[in-house]
Each structure stands twice: as structure tokens, then as C-alpha cells.
Amino acid sequence: MTVDLGRRLVAEALGTAILVATVVGSGIMADRLTDDVAVSLLGNTIPTGAILFVLLSILGPISGAHFNPVVTIVFAVRREFEASAVAPYILAQIVGGVFGTLVAHAMFDLPIFQLSATVRTGSAQWIAESVATFGLLLTILGGLRFKIDAIPALVGFYITAAYWFTASTSFANPAVAIARSVTDTFSGIRPTDLPGFIVAQVFGALIAAALAGWLFAERRNEIPPITVQGAE
Template identity: 80%
Template sequence: MTFDLGRRLAAEALGTAILVTTVVGSGIMADRLSDDVAVSLLGNTIPTGAILVVLISILGPISGAHFNPAVTMVFAIRREFELSAVAPYLLAQIGGGVAGTIIAHAMFELPLFQVSETVRTGPGQWTAEAIATFGLVLTILGGLRFRNDSIPWLVGLYITAAYWFTASTSFANPAVAIARSVTSTFSGIRPLDLPGFIIAQILGALVAAALAGWMLAERSNENPAIIAKGTE
């Protein structure tokens, strides 16, 4: 079924909003329930991975369930997404993400508009974000190539794992990073640190797209020499 651009944008905004509400809201809840940072991170990780499975399953058929400017950019580069819809998708994702942060604040009776003071910068953090986004994009493209029906689980499980094996806790998403810069809670990132994260995310996505374009390309099993001989 093909959906018009308006419905697709609504799905992207809604999906990104729910994703960020889950990230920020579970971070607040986990931080309130435990003084142990490891336990709080676990409480932030599981809901995020779980909600990705749900959102991709129910909204994927409508918009493709990008929820991520880096993913939209990769599909556009691969000519699998119309260029005219790139800017609207990015605006819907960023707007939805910021709305998700505000909703999380409202649920926990916090000031709606905040600015994060959590420092997340340096070569280690940037490398982590490049690797996190590289893995996410490769997971999506590999899933599309071999296990299309498993993509919701593949993405959810990858992000769950990446929360723990990356130094940055795997933002892997420029829209989510922007949304997390306007919360001073557990999951925040200082606005000053956004450029480094976003550049690293884009670079990671581009490398993954290039690798997947080569590694996952279909190749013919036919021998060109035999074909040529048969046409003589």
C-alpha cells in the first residue's frame, strides 16, 4: 500500500516523538528508581530497544520507519528515496523528537523547556557515535537484503547492544541527539556537543552505505565467456 506524503510525515513525526519520549522518559524513571548508574542505564536500554521493535512494525509500512535523518540520507544517496521528500522527512523527525522530549517532561512534571548540561564530547565519544551509526545503517541495509521481515527485531536488538558496547550509549541519530539536547535529565547532551555527534553519525552512515553497496551487491553466477561463445 502506498501512502501519501502527508501520512508518511505524520508517521515519521509520531514515531520519532514516541521513540524520544521512551528514551527520555525511561531515563527519568530509571534515574529516580536507582542511584546505581549501571542499573539506570539498563532501565533506559530495554525500553528503547523494545519500542523500536513496536514502532518499526506498525509505522514501517507507512513511512519506512526511518525516524532518523542519517537513515533518510542513506536511502536518498542509494536512490531508494525521493529527494523531494528528504527535507520534509528531516523536519518531521527533528520536530517529532523535540516534541517527544517535551512530552516526557510533562509526564514527570518537569519544566517543559530545558537545556542539557551533560558533557558528551571528545574523540572517544565521536568514534563511538560513528561506530554506532555505522552498525545501525549496516543492520538496516543487511536486513533489507536478507531478512526484511526481521528488521524491527534486528534494529531493536542492535540498539540494545550498542547502548552497552559504545562509549556514547549509541545515540546513532541526529534527530534524537537534537531532542536530547533540550533535556537536563539522565539522557541529555549539551547543545555545544551536538556538532561533533552529528558529524560522526553522518560519517558512520556514509561508510556503512558505501560498504553495503559493495558487500551486499548481487552478482551474476553466469560466466561471461560462455555467454559470449554461445552468441558466436
């Protein structure tokens, strides 16, 4: 990347903060407007997909718009991202995400510092998080291979869909999961449930990276057999 590391870290922190503020804020708004859980989830889903399109479009050229530790880790494993920037990126994402939660609380006049009491644990939730993160990374890596200009839309649409087809509502992001553990609102997750989610997310991401390395590999031209004139 040609952008200096300081600007990239600010972009990562800012992008993750806005993403989490959208997730938490839209959850609070939806919960206040309706008692129907399905409608609340829809009110949480649409803004999240929309803001991802915006953030990836405007911040992608600066930092790559990871906003997600497992995305950073996968790019580093694939040697498409410098190892020295992995820890700073992840720290910026986590700090930005937590700040986004605090801003959402302030906007809705809620206690700034909270811990979630929402239970999200068990094998079904962990499988769902593995599947959600697997699909997200496969979407990103497939987009990089075949449709790079469409990545903001691809990611936005994927997360919109994954909110509804996964039992966990598709966190798919350790930084977002950590940020959502400090809000006792619609989108929260109990802090003690974080380890299971994070392990599942890392597992799903690494499986996606391994599969994408083979599935999206560039076709290599076959070398024609060598023939010797006059040979029988």
C-alpha cells in the same frame, strides 16, 4: 511508496516523538528508582530496544519508519527514496523528537523547557557515534537485503547492544541527539556538543552505505565464454 506524503510525515513525526519520549522518560524513571548508574542505563536500554521493535512494526508500512535523518539521507543517496521528500522527512523527525522530549518532561512533572548540561564530547565519543551509526545502517541495509521481515527485531536488538558496547551509549541519530539536548536529565547531551555527534553520525552512516553497496550486492550470473564450432 503508495502512501501520501502527509500521512508519511505524520508517521515519521509520531514515531520519532514516541521513540524520544521513551528514551527520555525511561531515563528519568530509571534515575529516580536507583542511584546505580549501570542499573539506570539498563532501565534506559530495554525500553528503547522494545519501543523500536513496536514502532518499526506498526509504522514501517506507512513511512518506512526512518525516524532518523541519516537513514533518510542514506536511502536518498542509494536512490531508494525520492529527493523531494528528504527535507520534509528530516524536519518531521526533528520536530517529532523535540516534542517527544517535552511530553516526557510533562509526564514526570518537570520543567517543560530545559537545556542539557551533560558533557558528551571528545574523540572517544565521536568515534563511538561513528561506530554506532555505522552498525545501525549496516543492520538496516543487511536486513533489507536478506531478512526484511526481521528488521524491527534486528534494529531493536542492535540498539540494545550498542547502548552497552559504545562509549556514547549509541545515539546514532541526529534527530534524537537534538531532542536529547533539550532535556537536562539522565539521557541529555549539552547543545554545544551536538555538532561533533552529528558529523560523526553522518560519517558512520555514509561509510556503512558505501560498504553495504559492495558487501550486500546481488550475485550476478557469470556469462559463459563464447565458443565457435570448428575453432581450434
